Amino acid sequence: MKHRDYDAARRSICPFDCPDACGLIGYVKAGRLVAVGGDPDHPVTHGHICAKVAFDDRRIYGADRLTQPLLRIGPKGSGEFEPTSWDHAIELIAGRFKQISADYGAEAILPYSYGGTMGVVGGGSMDRRFFHRLGASQLLRTICSAAGNAGYRYSNIENRGIDPEETVDSRYIISWGANLVSANLHQMTYVQEARRRGAKLVVIDVHRNKTGDAADWFIPIYPGTDGALALGLMHVIVAEGLHDAGFVSEHTAGFDQLVERLRDYPPERVAAITRVPVEDILRLAREYASTRPAFIRIGNGLQHHDNGGMCVRNIACLPALVGAWREPGGGAMKSNGGYSELNEAALYRTDLMPAPTRTINMNRLCQALTEVHDPPIQALFVYNTNPAAVAPSQARVTAGLRREDLFTVVHDIVMTDTCRYADVVLPATSHWEHTDLYKSYWHLHLGLADPVIDRVGQAKPNIEVFQLLAAAMGFQEPCFADSTDDVIRQALDHTPNPRLRGIDLDRLRRERVVRLNVAEKYVPFTYFYSEDMARDGYDPLPTYVPLPEGDDGGLMLITPPNHHFLNSTFAGLEEMRAREKAPRLQICAVDAAARGIADGDLVEVRNGRGLCELTACITDAVRPGVVVSQGVWWPKHSRRGGNVNQTTPDRIADMGGGAVFFSNQVEVRKLSAACPAAPNAATSDRQQAPI
Ligand SMILES: Nc1nc2c(c(=O)[nH]1)N[C@H]1C(S)=C(S)[C@@H](COP(=O)(O)OP(=O)(O)OC[C@H]3O[C@@H](n4cnc5c(=O)[nH]c(N)nc54)[C@H](O)[C@@H]3O)O[C@H]1N2
Ligand SMILES: Nc1nc2c(c(=O)[nH]1)N[C@H]1C(S)=C(S)[C@@H](COP(=O)(O)OP(=O)(O)OC[C@H]3O[C@@H](n4cnc5c(=O)[nH]c(N)nc54)[C@H](O)[C@@H]3O)O[C@H]1N2
Ligand SMILES: [Mo]
Numbered sequence: 001m002k003h004r005d006y007d008a009a010r011r012s013i014c015p016f017d018c019p020d021a022c023g024l025i026g027y028v029k030a031g032r033l034v035a036v037g038g039d040p041d042h043p044v045t046h047g048h049i050c051a052k053v054a055f056d057d058r059r060i061y062g063a064d065r066l067t068q069p070l071l072r073i074g075p076k077g078s079g080e081f082e083p084t085s086w087d088h089a090i091e092l093i094a095g096r097f098k099q100i101s102a103d104y105g106a107e108a109i110l111p112y113s114y115g116g117t118m119g120v121v122g123g124g125s126m127d128r129r130f131f132h133r134l135g136a137s138q139l140l141r142t143i144c145s146a147a148g149n150a151g152y153r154y155s156n157i158e159n160r161g162i163d164p165e166e167t168v169d170s171r172y173i174i175s176w177g178a179n180l181v182s183a184n185l186h187q188m189t190y191v192q193e194a195r196r197r198g199a200k201l202v203v204i205d206v207h208r209n210k211t212g213d214a215a216d217w218f219i220p221i222y223p224g225t226d227g228a229l230a231l232g233l234m235h236v237i238v239a240e241g242l243h244d245a246g247f248v249s250e251h252t253a254g255f256d257q258l259v260e261r262l263r264d265y266p267p268e269r270v271a272a273i274t275r276v277p278v279e280d281i282l283r284l285a286r287e288y289a290s291t292r293p294a295f296i297r298i299g300n301g302l303q304h305h306d307n308g309g310m311c312v313r314n315i316a317c318l319p320a321l322v323g324a325w326r327e328p329g330g331g332a333m334k335s336n337g338g339y340s341e342l343n344e345a346a347l348y349r350t351d352l353m354p355a356p357t358r359t360i361n362m363n364r365l366c367q368a369l370t371e372v373h374d375p376p377i378q379a380l381f382v383y384n385t386n387p388a389a390v391a392p393s394q395a396r397v398t399a400g401l402r403r404e405d406l407f408t409v410v411h412d413i414v415m416t417d418t419c420r421y422a423d424v425v426l427p428a429t430s431h432w433e434h435t436d437l438y439k440s441y442w443h444l445h446l447g448l449a450d451p452v453i454d455r456v457g458q459a460k461p462n463i464e465v466f467q468l469l470a471a472a473m474g475f476q477e478p479c480f481a482d483s484t485d486d487v488i489r490q491a492l493d494h495t496p497n498p499r500l501r502g503i504d505l506d507r508l509r510r511e512r513v514v515r516l517n518v519a520e521k522y523v524p525f526t527y528f529y530s531e532d533m534a535r536d537g538y539d540p541l542p543t544y545v546p547l548p549e550g551d552d553g554g555l556m557l558i559t560p561p562n563h564h565f566l567n568s569t570f571a572g573l574e575e576m577r578a579r580e581k582a583p584r585l586q587i588c589a590v591d592a593a594a595r596g597i598a599d600g601d602l603v604e605v606r607n608g609r610g611l612c613e614l615t616a617c618i619t620d621a622v623r624p625g626v627v628v629s630q631g632v633w634w635p636k637h638s639r640r641g642g643n644v645n646q647t648t649p650d651r652i653a654d655m656g657g658g659a660v661f662f663s664n665q666v667e668v669r670k671l672s673a674a675c676p677a678a679p680n681a682a683t684s685d686r687q688q689a690p691i
Contacts, residue, residue: 005029005034006027006028006029006034006035007028007029007030008027008028008029009025009026009027009028009037010025010026010028010450010452011023011024011025011039011041011449011512012024012025012026012039012431012432012449012452013431013436013438013447013448013449013513014049014053014431014438015117015118015119015122015430015431015436015438015449016053016115016117016118016566016569017114017115017116017118017144017566017567018183018184018566019183019184019187019440019441019442019443020044020045020050020184020185020186020187020440020442020443021045021118021438021439021440021442021443021445021447022038022039022042022045022048022049022050022053022186023038023039023041023042023045023047023447023512023513024036024037024038024039024049024053024449025037025038025039026432026452026453028452028453031453031454032061032453032454033056033057033060033061033432033452033453034057035057036049036053036054036055036056036057037049037054039513041513042445042447042513043445043513043515044164044165044186044443044445045186046186046189048185048186048189050185051563051564051579052564052565052566052570052576055570055573055575055576056430056432058573058575059413059414059430059569059570059572059573060430060432060453060456061456062414062572062573064414064415064416064572065413065414065415065427065456065457066412066413066414066415066419066425066426066427066428066457066459067427067456067457067458067459068083068084068427068457068458069083069084069085069086069088069089069424069425069426069427069458070082070083070084070422070424070425071083071084071089071092071423071424072422072423072424072425076401076402076403076404076408076420076421077398077401077402077420077421078420079415079420081425086458086460086468089424089426090468090469090472091472092424093381093409093424093469093472094469094472094473096379096407097109097134097379097469097473098473100378100379100407101134101135103378104375104376104378105135105375106134106135106136106357107135107136107137107357107358107375108137108375108376108377108378108379109131109134109136109137109377109378109379109380109381110136110137110139110360110368110377110379110380110381111127111131111136111137111139111381111383112139112362112365112380112381112382112383112385112387113127113139113141113382113383113384113385114141114143114144114362114384114385114390115144115384115385116383116384116385116386116412116413116569117384117431117436117462118438118439119431119434119436119437119438119449120342120347120436120437120438120439120487120488120491121435121436121437121461121462121463121484121487121488121491122384122431122434122436122461122462122463123384124347124348125347125348125463125487125491126462126463126466126467126470126480126482126487127383127462127466128347128348128349128350129348129349129352129466129470129477129479129480130466130469130470130473130475130480131381132348132349132350132351132352132353133349133352133353133354133470133475133477133480134473135353135354135355135357136357137357137358137359137360137377138357138358138359138360139359139360139362140359140360140361140362140657141362142361142362142363142652142656142657142658142659143362143363143385143390143391143659144300144659145300145303145334145335145658146653146655146656146657146658146659147303147304147305147308147309147312147653147654147655147656147657147658147659148298148300148302148303148308148309148311148312148334148335148656148658149312149334149335149337149656150309150655150656150658151303151308151309151310151311151312151313151314151316151655151656152298152312152313152316152334152335154309154313154527154530154532154533154538154655155313155314155316155317155320155524155526155527155528155530156316156320156524156525156526156527157524157525157527158338158522158524159334159335159336159337159338160336160338160339160522160524161331161332161333161334161335161336161522162295162329162330162331162332162333162521162522163336163443163444163518163521163522164186164187164190164333164336164442164443165190165443165444166328166329166521167187167190167191167194167295167329168190168193168194168197168329169194169197169293169327169328169329170191170194170199170293170294170295170329170330171194171197171198171199171200171291171292171293171294171329172199172200172202172287172288172291172292172293172294172295173191173194173199173200173201173202173294173295173296173297174202174203174204174288174294174295174296174297175191175201175202175203175204175205175211175215175297175299176204176226176296176297176298176299176302176315177204177205177226177298177299177300177301177302177303178211178297178298178299178300178301179205179209179210179211179299179301179560179561180211180297181209181210181211181213181214181563182209182210182211182561182562182563183299183300183561184297184442186442186443187297187442188211188214194329195216200216200217200287200291201214201215201216201217202215202216202217202218202219202284202287203215203217203218203219204219204221204226204229205218205219205220205221205301206220206221206222206223206301206556206558206622206623206626206628207220207558207586207621207622207623207626207628208220208620208621208622209560209621209630210563212621219276219280219284220275220276220623221274221275221276222273222274222275222551222556222623222625222626223305223547223550223556223558223626223662223663224305224306224307224311224546224547224550224556224662224663225273225274225275225544226274226302226311226314226315227307227310227311227313227314227315227542227543227544227545228265228270228273228274228544229270229274229276229281230311230314230315230317230318230542231261231262231264231265231270231314231542231543231544232265232266232267232269232270232271232274232281232285233281233284233285233288233318234258234262234265234314234317234318234321234542235262235263235265235266235267235270235285236267236281236282236285236286237285237288237289237321237322238258238259238262238321239262240285240286240289242285242286242289242290242322243289243321243322243323244321244322244323244326246323247320247322247323247325247326248320248321248323251320251325251523251524251525251526252320252321252525252526252527252528253525253526253527253528253529254527254528254529254530254540254541255528257528257529257540257541258317258528258529258541258542261541261542261543265544267281267282273544273546275623288318288322289321289322292324292326292327292330293324293326293327293328293329293330293331294319294322294324294330295324295329295330295331295332295333296315296318296319296324296331296332296333297332297333298312298315298316298332298333298334301558301560301662303653303658304653304658304659304660304661304662304663305547305653305660305662305663306545306547306548306549306651306653306654306660306663307544307545307546307547307653307654308653308654308655308658308660309653309654309655309656309658310538310539310542310543310544310545310654310655312334313533313542313655314542314543314544315332316332316334316526317526317528317542318332319331319332319526320524320526320528321528325521325522325523325524326523328521331521331522331523333442335441335442336440336441336442336443336444337439337441339444339499339516339518340439340440340444340446340497340499340500340516341494341496341497342439342491342492342494342497342500343490343491343492343493343494346490346491346493346494347487347490347491349479352477352479360377361652361657362387362391363391363392363650363652363657363658363659363660364650364652365387365391365397365400365650366391366392366393366394366396366397366399366400366650367396367650368400369396369397369399369400369401369403369406370396370399370400370403377406378405378406378407379406379407379408379409380401380406380407380408380409381408381409381411382408382409382410382411382412382418382422383410383411383412383428383462383465384462385418386412386416386417386418386567386568386569387401387418388401388416388417388418388420388421388635389416389417389418389568389571389632389633389634389635389643389645390567390568390632390645391645392645392648392649392650392659392660392661393609393610393645393646393648393649393650394610394635394642394643394645394646394648395609395610395642395646396609396650397645398421398635398642401418401421402421407423408421408422408423408424409422409423409424409425409426410422410424410425410426411425411426411427411428411462411465412425412426412427412428413427413428413429413430413459414572416568416572416634417634417635417636420636426460426465427456427457427458427459427460428459428460428461428462428465429455429456429459429460429461430456430459431449432451432452432453433451433452433453433454433455433456433459433461434451434461434463434484435448435449435450435451435484435485435488436448436449436484436488437488437491437492437508444499444515444516444518445513445514445515445516446503446508446513446514446516447508447512447513447514448488448505448508448509448512448513449512450509461484463484463487466480467480467481485505488505488508489504489505492504492505498517499516499517499518500516500517501517502517503516503517528541528542529541538654538655545654547663548651548663549649549663549664549665550625550663550665551625553625554625554665554666554667555587555591555625555626555627555665555666555667555668556625556626556627556662556663556664556665556666557605557627557628557629557644557647557662557664557665557666558626558627558628558629558662558664559628559629559630559631559632559644559645559648559661559662559664560628560630560662561630561631561632562580562630562631563579563580563630564576564577564579564580564631565580565631565632565633567632568632568633568634571631571632571633571634571637572634577633577637580630580631581615582614582615583612583614583615583629583631583633583638583639583643583644584614584615584616584617584629584630585603585605585614585615585616585617585627585628585629585668586617586619586621586622586627586628586629586630587603587616587617587618587619587622587627587668588618588619588620588622588623588624588626589618589620590624591624591625591627591668592616592618595668595669595670596670597616597618597668597670598616598618598673599616599617599618600615600616600617600673601615601616601670601671601672601673602614602615602616602639602670602671602672602673603615603616603668603669603670603671604668604669604670604671605627605629605644605647605666605667605668606647606666606667606668606669607647607664607665607666607667609646609647609648609649610642610646610647611640611642611646611647612638612639612640612642612643612644612646612647613638613639613640613671614629614639614644616670627666627668629644632644632645645661647664647666648660648661648664649661649663649664651663
């Protein structure tokens with residue numbers, strides 16, 4: 001057995017930005033992690049973990065692991081650093097922050113973070129307090145799910161949906177723009193149990209991913225047209241009298257106006273927009289409305305478009321129209337983050353801001369760093385994210401990170417591409433090395449994880465870094481002395497959320513995983529007509545807005561996550577890269593032939609924003625007009641030092657300030673037949689070149 005040689009097995013929680021928030025076991029020998037397994041006692045994840053996290057010991061002790069603070073000695077991007085002490089690094093950062101604040105105002109300093117750790121303390125607490133007290137620019141954290149969550153809320157008010165544990169009882173399951181097998185493994189486990197009990201799985205996607213392969217019915221759709229499909233389904237349901245009139249009258253507003261609107265979306269028109277045949281639209285509408293309980297898992301993929309908010313808003317109307325919320329196993333889910341809402345006022349302390357400060361949308365990092373701003377961004381502090389790999393319009397992001405006059409600090413666990421542009425690199429502890437509280441945006445349990453292993457090198461958790469910086473800046477407020485346990489207690493002390501009642505740190509330490517107080521099924525009130533949308537300047541009824549790119553004969557490039565990386569995390573591990581082979585471009589035979597491309601050819605993917613080089617993979621899993629490249633590869637492992645985000649737009653979606661990664665039209669051309677394997681880390685470090 002893999003885990004035999006250890007002297008302790010300790011429970012932990014997976015910290016990554018993934019819905020599942022699995023229970024983990026760390027197997028430890030002499031203070032070091034020797035193996036990772038699943039926690040069989042976790043009530044939802046039951047000891048099963050993904051292939052990535054099972055390799056986490058390689059990430060923790062791998063060649064990329066940061067163990068001491070570093071100062072840049074070579075040109076930005078070169079990766080040339082020398083070690084320094086924490087004292088000196090903190091003094092240097094505080095000195096520069098003071099100088100920049102004096103010269104330009106503290107708004108010239110931009111914190112930049114996302115979901116590297118979903119821990120409540122590490123994800124957003126002392127850091128927020130620090131930057132608020134400093135008066136830095138505020139970051140709008142919108143790169144992931146902002147558009148869809150805003151759209152869902154316009155329909156259903158809260159960021160809540162079905163409890164996934166109910167979904168074993170679902171009999172009709174639509175995975176809509178979601179890749180459950182790769183990105184929400186345990187939802188797939190519930191789906192498989194439901195199927196054993198007779199359920200049907202329908203997958204609606206722009207390509208047949210692993211979940212589409214497992215479906216009873218795969219429905220391919222043209223990117224960015226899901227809003228129209230939802231309208232077409234509602235049209236058929238209402239026209240054929242399949243809606244639940246009783247539920248509609250009690251739990252919805254605006255049915256009459258909706259019916260009026262649906263006249264504009266007969267199946268023939270919807271088929272022309274979505275490229276889903278009329279007979280499939282009819283069949284899907286009839287099956288969905290007549291099979292109970294029906295559950296729609298709304299993924300993140302379909303909302304990474306300019307119209308992503310409205311797409312989700314429309315889909316979120318469907319369960320109310322057919323009364324799906326009535327039974328256990330019926331309803332929809334986009335995000336369940338609303339169940340575990342914590343005391344954000346205490347965590348973030350916006351009251352510490354000396355004056356109101358400007359906000360900067362993280363999807364526009366390239367603009368923030370390269371265009372005229374008043375005051376200009378003079379310092380960037382990156383943690384919990386890897387923008388050189390994951391942010392859109394990478395060529396401009398990189399140009400910004402190369403600015404000699406930009407003072408950049410990066411706090412990370414490993415030497416990412418972003419670190420390579422830093423003036424100061426700070427080593428971070430992983431979740432195995434610090435305490436944190438974890439919530440899930442899918443299941444309804446909180447988890448507490450204490451350190452499992454000794455800290456690696458001189459790594460420090462986020463909370464300690466911002467405490468050191470606060471002290472160096474002379475911030476005296478008592479909240480900067482709060483310990484991790486203090487912060488967790490403050491987060492849980494939140495009477496407006498009744499689901500937290502009876503849950504405190506002591507209980508979490510005893511039980512490790514605790515279910516929120518949710519006894520009754522959540523049944524939202526659904527706004528077919530939304531006054532809030534009218535007020536905010538939107539069409540108050542579900543509508544379809546075409547994308548600004550695509551549909552004119554070009555290829556739409558969709559770049560969703562792959563199976564073995566977690567955003568850019570784990571892409572640093574050779575074992576995971578080997579499983580994903582190389583950065584590939586899935587293209588159908590017709591589009592490949594039109595460009596003289598054969599399977600395995602090296603191709604250039606380009607548009608006005610940038611270019612990258614990928615290996616062509618001819619497949620019937622994508623339809624004509626759409627090409628797919630899965631996974632955020634590290635730029636330094638990519639040909640020409642750039643990944644798919646070279647091409648992605650930095651536009652902002654219709655709602656919530658969301659990202660539009662997938663509304664991305666490209667040209668593809670063959671470069672050469674002999675496609676060398678992706679360069680490995682050792683050689684590409686020296687090969688990196690700007691495009
Ligand atoms: N293995 C793995 N798991 C992960 C992640 C990871 O990187 N790797 N990332 C985590 C994070 S941060 C997130 S946000 C989630 C994301 O996971 P999901 O919510 O599943 O979303 P995506 O994988 O981005 O996209 C899902 C599918 O949407 C499809 N899609 C794209 N455009 C459209 C469209 O216009 N219409 C329709 N119907 N489908 C479309 C894509 O082709 C893709 O197959 O996964 C989390 N879990
Ligand atoms: N083309 C394309 N681009 C995408 C996407 C896509 O589908 N296609 N998906 C988008 C989405 S949905 C998301 S959510 C973003 C995600 O993008 P990111 O939020 O950047 O996620 P990761 O790439 O996993 O990077 C997280 C970083 O945080 C570090 N980290 C982890 N824990 C800690 C900690 O405790 N402290 C500190 N200081 N650092 C830590 C990790 O080592 C890692 O380098 O990417 C987006 N970019
Ligand atoms: Mo995400």
